[in-house]
Amino acid sequence: MIKITKKAALPKKQEAVIQVIAIILSLACAGIVILAMGYDPLEAYYRIVEGSVGSTMRIEQTITKAIPLIIVSMGILVAFKMKFWNIGGEGQIMMGAFGAALVALNFPDTLPAPIMILCMMAASILCGAIWAFIPAFFKARFGTNETIFTLMLNYIAIKFVTYLQFGPWKDPNSGGFPKIETFSQNAQLPDFLGTHSGWIVAILSVAFLYVYINYTKKGYEISVVGESLETARYAGMNIKAIIISAMLVSGGLCGLAGMIQISAVERTLTYSISAGYGFTAIITAWLGRLSPPIVMIVCILFAMLLQGGAYIQVAMSIPSSVADMIQGVILFFVLGSEFFMQYKISFMKRPGSKKEVA
């Protein structure tokens, strides 16, 4: 007979060991699938590492993927800390990108680059924040379900940008190809130390979040609201204001990531720039246990997986969706391992001396 009992809290070290075991098991499990597809899993894994950090260029590529993921994860983290399930990262990235593009396309070559970049950043933060404000307001005012609300807003944002790309903002000089005009030079984020300077923004966002969550009154309020609404009320906190302000930060960060993507990577607005970062960030924020530095590390590992996945498609002609599969399996195992941290499973015999009872 199998018996499941609750465990006393484990020391941090042991928790880490269990999680490492979970990741190893998940890689083994994904390996079986790769094997079944007719490829050598060990080689595939080796190639993923090689493809993500094997040369300077590949490292740069990996970092380029890590940057938006880190910033968006920070945004998601703030909301999750408050137990506000912001699934709307995609939409907030999109609207942030839209805001930045609005500035970039309206003032081509007129503003000096630094001012231009700063204005684009401000516009993206503002638009992302507005997109997050909508569900936050309804949650605070009417108690609507934020999960569905934020999810639906994603599609509205994506369709809105698609409309711009195929309609009013279509570049007349593109020969009928549905694309928005490439930004002028002053709207493009310059490179710094090898990759585009978005990495500075990413690191700053991690530092900002770390301080915000751990050392400010606002961060403290967010944590209390996340733990217990009743306690927050008891302490005289203005819960509605806290929900809204935290979501403004959350949406603002996601929006900023959108700006970085269009300014530094795509150099124009497209309907695909969110590229699933808003969803992946949910995973990374959760796996990183809502701690900004750990989330950052998880984001870098996930970026390696993304980059390496693209590489094995070329190197071994394995579909890059294998990388998605591995992501899913890792998440599955790591979330599953939480069970083993909280419960103990023991096997035991049924009592032999069970007697008839009147």
Add this chain to the structure above:
Amino acid sequence: MQNIAIQMEKITKSFGALKANEDVDLTVRKGEVHALLGENGAGKSTLMNMLSGIYIPDSGSIFVEDQKVTFTSPRDSIGLGIGMIHQHFKLVDILTAKENVVMGQKAKKGSRDKDLSKEIRDLSDMYGLDIDPDKKVYRMSVGEKQTLEIIKVLYRGAHILILDEPTAVLTPQEIEKLFRIIRNMRDRGCAVVIITHKLNEVMEISDRVTVLRKGRSVATVDTTDVNVGTLIEMMVGKKVDLAIKKEKGQEAGELLTMDGVEVRDKDGKNALENISFELKGGEILGVAGVAKSGQKELCECIAGLVKTSKGRIFFQGENIVGKTPGDIINLGIRMGFIPEDRLGMGLVGSMDIVHNIVLKDYKGQPGIFLKRGPCARKAEKIVKALDIMTPDIYTPVKKLSGGNIQKVLLGREIDSDPKVLITAYPVRGLDIGASYKIYDLLNEQKQKGVGVLFIGEDLDVLMSLCDRIMVLCQGEITGIVDPDQVTKEDIGLLMTGGPLEEEVEHDKNN
């Protein structure tokens, strides 16, 4: 030996580094009421949970009727006739008594609804229980629910009953009734184990007592050989002055006045109706009443947590109706509130002591950053002053024992130097030592001229601690009495004194 129901020998159980039980011996005979007594954390619940199959002992043996047994799940324990009645009822509100009884049971061959009702009636008659099989649980009083729980385990064939603090939620009259039932079961050869904190009840109901202290069994004695004083000495390990002191408070004027206050619950029914009273400085005003008579709403409407629909609340002459807790803090109104749900409302369980002190403090801090330094010093001070047992001030409060959690909460509220202190069941779940510490602290506040509102459940305590007692019944005040002028039974009558629906129905059934 034929008449031994349960024998537990050298039971040891650890949780991590903590030894909850160590070499505990317990023998319960058939046809006796056996009280299990001990301070919080003494290991009573752990021991009983092993007997009911929820935990498995690390070592030691359990014999049920001379047969050595190993339980791997509660099912095994129920199968051997052991039934546990938990402090929190495990009933489904929208089902009838009958449905609750059979729930989760394999249907007996050919059993029909009518047979079942009859079976329940037979059981009820046999043990002197009083229950209507077709009554829905949500219409039952607390006493009836408890009776139903007892029937539930009896129906499952239990002849060894464990009751975990069964009297905590009952009125004196209901307790009397429960004791009659327990005696009845004893006379029919059942073994009854009763876990309780209330020493008077141990003396009244039990035949023998086993005292646990710090996870070890201290002694098993015949109840007739001991008195309350010796029992406490065994529990605590030293002599304790038992009397709750009623100090003279430093008299001050009226601090809090309620005038015709009405509060509606979610369904729009009145949870509080026409509440008028005043709380003076230097007094402890007790509030008695069966559970859910409006105590929670009373506290929360004063603290600004629920809206009032009528009436006025004055704090030193200022009307605070309609103010939120935030407003009240910002107005500089010094009011302390110890809510009933300590971890759910008063504290943040996953945060450490310092961050829980911050909760009351941070609003007054200038700037955007959180200043922990002063709070850490405050935390150190409170831990020392109230003797809080904790590894350090950075331990999450939910890891502390119930008494220590309460001390953190009370310590924080007292530290804010309140004029009015509202305490909802401040000693619930606390052991004797901790309870007396809390009474002392409340008396200390009273002497300083603080007005204390004390929502209580143990009438003995209310009568010896409070200067006046206000009795609530279904959201209305049925009387404000001087405890020196009335008896416990008088208060019990006031507690049910309103136009009680249950009583009317009860009469119909009879």
